[in-house]
């Protein structure tokens with residue numbers, strides 16, 4: 001809301017997952033400070049969003065769609081000028097490789113353009129006249145009101161924008177709670193927000209979620225919660241709203257996506273896709289393959305090829321050429337991963353690759369854990385990191401039942417060459433998850449495809465097209481006999 005430079009309250013430091021060598025020792029780097037808002041400051045941004053929605057006549061929710069598109073386009077233009085700064089911050093704040101940081105930025109810019117294109121189509125079909133039983137109705141797609149948008153630390157830019165942009169363009173006003181880590185990259189975008197949108201339309205807040213989000217939710221003035229992150233945090237937020245029936249939730253949550261390797265699978269292709277699926281961005285993707293079921297007939301060859309492929313992945317700093325594995329930004333994550341590995345070992349599994357495990361508080365070398373069974377925590381909990389549990393199976397009912405009994409239902413990847421065997425799996429599995437991938441890793445994109453999950457994995461659907469619907473409501477202006485002028 002443009003008040004950052006005048007903030008005189010508490011601040012917090014953003015600690016990078018990256019250590020640099022000084023003369024004697026390795027030192028974890030602090031890369032910046034940011035305001036840690038108090039409840040009062042958070043509530044003042046809420047008031048700004050409420051005022052912009054209810055009283056900003058002609059200024060945002062009541063603007064024409066084409067005017068709103070112009071503002072968003074202006075923002076995208078200004079945002080592109082900040083590419084280098086934002087990419088650098090992604091590397092330093094969340095440890096994402098240079099290549100993946102560039103992809104995150106460029107994908108976000110494309111997402112904005114795709115949203116604009118989708119809105120032009122949606123507008124043609126949804127703002128239209130209909131006549132029924134002597135009533136002429138103009139059906140309009142209208143905004144919901146005030147949206148609280150909270151993105152995750154693994155995609156602090158891209159996934160925040162997958163809710164922010166559709167919410168904005170449909171005419172809502174938005175409070176963005178920046179994720180930690182990932183908070184600093186909002187700074188270079190503030191000017192662009194300020195120049196492109198009327199005051200109060202986009203409001204970024206920073207600080208401790210437990211301090212600044214409860215007063216917003218408890219106010220009852222948040223109409224939609226757009227949250228991408230852990231299921232427990234999402235539930236807590238929803239419970240804080242005094243009238244749950246008034247709140248629309250669009251949630252992208254946890255997952256435990258299995259890979260299923262069938263007999264006769266092309267193992268070179270399977271290993272390549274399973275490496276991407278389990279370990280790209282250190283496995284810190286909700287869409288990662290988080291457990292691999294491998295048919296006993298191919299297990300030995302699969303394990304051999306997979307272990308070699310892991311040993312060839314470059315482990316290093318985000319800016320190094322061809323780096324694949326990088327430091328982990330989430331506080332305490334390597335310890336948590338190590339606990340999962342120890343639990344699996346206590347129940348009879350082994351780490352079958354050299355060096356797999358925790359190196360220090362931000363480095364964790366991938367651990368391939370085998371053979372995994374349902375007594376181990378890693379069998380059912382989401383690790384969200386570079387631990388790869390592998391389960392041997394004989395009966396295809398084993399991976400099917402795994403999904404039936406799982407708390408999650410996002411995606412599955414099937415690897416095989418026998419089309420009949422694959423076809424028999426697709427129908428039962430597509431009724432358990434929301435995307436079945438054939439001979440490819442699990443993933444969210446392309447962004448124009450629907451992205452969602454069942455059970456504890458999601459609420460609502462996020463894709464370019466679905467998000468426009470999610471952040472709007474179909475309303476009606478009705479008249480008897482008197483024709484309405486088309487807007």
Ligand code: G3H
Pocket residue numbers: 154155159284285286287442443444445
């Ligand atoms: O962390 C969850 C993201 O939605 C993953 O997206 O499949 O494009 O990496 P991605």
